[in-house]
Amino acid sequence: MVKKPSVKIIKRKERDERAARVEATSEVVEKKSAQETARDMVATVTEWVNEFQQKRRSETTQALKTLISDTPHLTEA
Numbered sequence: 001m002v003k004k005p006s007v008k009i010i011k012r013k014e015r016d017e018r019a020a021r022v023e024a025t026s027e028v029v030e031k032k033s034a035q036e037t038a039r040d041m042v043a044t045v046t047e048w049v050n051e052f053q054q055k056r057r058s059e060t061t062q063a064l065k066t067l068i069s070d071t072p073h074l075t076e077a
Contacts, residue, residue, distance in 0.1 A: 032040070
């Protein structure tokens with residue numbers, strides 16, 4: 001037996017009440033200026049770049065330490 005999907009009927013009064021609630025909550029949120037938004041984006045990207053560079057540096061340092069400890073010393077020959 002195949003069931004048809006149920007359709008919810010939203011009455012005009014309910015729709016208006018929902019719209020009023022949405023407007024009330026959206027007014028609470030402060031809108032940032034374009035300059036503040038741009039500043040936040042630049043700060044975020046700068047953090048990402050710094051994290052990436054730090055990770056790369058630590059990986060490079062570890063690889064060099066491993067490479068140096070694995071190679072035989074030339075002065076021993």
